[in-house]
Amino acid sequence: MTTQRIITLACLAAVPMTLVAPIASGQGLDRFWIGERFGSLSGDFNDPIHWLDGDKLGIPGEEDTAVFDPAGLYVVSFPSNQITDRVLIRSGMVTFDVDVTTYTLLNPLNNTSSIVIGETEVDTAGLQIIGGTLHGQFTDIGLAPGAFGTLTITGPTTQLLNDWQLRVGNQGAALLEISDGATAANGVASIAAGAGSFGDALVTGESTIWDCAGTLDVGNGGFGLLTISDGAQVISDDAIIAQQESSFGNVIVSGPGSTWTILGTLDVGLLGFGTLTIENGAAVTNQIFATVGTFPLLDPFGEFGGIGEVIISGSDSTWTVNGDLYLGFLSAGRWTLSDGGKALVNGDLFRGDWLSLDDPPQTIIELAASGDYQTAAMSVTGMADGFDPRIDLIDGFVPQVGDTFQIATADGGLGAFEFDLPELPPPLIWHVIQDAQTVKLRVGPIPGDLDGDGVVGILDLLALLAAWGPCPDPPQECPADLDNDTTVGILDLLTLLANWG
16 A cells, blocks of 8 residues: 555645634633434534524534533534534534535634543543544543543544644543544644543554644653554654653554554654554554664653563564664663564664663564564664574474574674574574674574484584585575585584584
């Protein structure tokens, strides 16, 4: 699937960010939805019988606030375009059947949300949008402590546009779901913005797009979750997972075609606890550098600051960093590559020297029977010294003689590797094969045990002498080349004799 940058915020031409003058507080009226007086709560937005201001009927105007607070489930239909100053959903579950029309919230006050779902500490409210466009300046879901709000945007003709900000859990709890080909576009976005808040965003389904023309912050001060699945796309200028101290951020990108494209930088665990999981064929790309475990605590007595982890799991699951990658920039960070997951770093890979979750390593590579490491688990431009990857065998996988795992490649050279390797059943051992640009692990018998019988003896000596000279291509077909210099010679003979018996 091709990722496209959708700036539907071009609608700003109709609702400019720099309006001539803000509407003074109290200039508009609060209009309350009452539905039918003696029947269903559902009805037509532009029918004045459904609205009440004091004892007066009348639909909200451009300077008014539309308030929906009846309990229960009901549908509000929009047969034509509508404009109000703000909309508040305070109770119940309301569906806006916008169809092919647009509901615009003019609200020009930057310190006031134009769309609020769950405003006060006693509010439990939900809004579902089907078809058409809801266009505001600033959306808050779960505004106050104790408030709970849900927003569901579903269907291929449905759009939520915010010229400025979208907050999923400001001080309260919130759920945002964008699904089935719907589109959301905004400036900056924050999931779990305030301390103690909770925010959960689900972006699911092929052709579903969430476009953030600003930073996407998952777990700013509270507990934030973001799931991108089933072929959905998320685009953001920058991204931060777990920004503030004691915050939690967790992002899962899952399934073929599911993508998160970050046009700038990515920080996983800036000052809080952040995780990014890329699984089942999904892809994450950031165009500038990335850090995992970014800053230490401001408290000099704190043990850690930001703690970050990236997990890349499953064949075709890929993290591409078009810049440098810092594992543990000034705090604690690591990554795990499992079952064929790959990382492509079009820059240099650095291991931080500040703090580590593991001492060593900061890199964990898991091998399984279904894993495909014929291409490198890590492909980088260059790599500093001091990488000590831990190799884990999962799902009961036991490598066999001749199994070869290409761990890393680098255009600009690899630093020294010191592997933490799991035990293999005798007589199998690991062989580390490294040159300036590649490092591989190959499973073989004791050096010199060419027939694999657990003993280095005369048959092995005869096999080595029979293979004397240059190895065929590829060199993996040359088991007698014990020092991996592509030639069977005197050094290989000396190695065999040293392990005789």
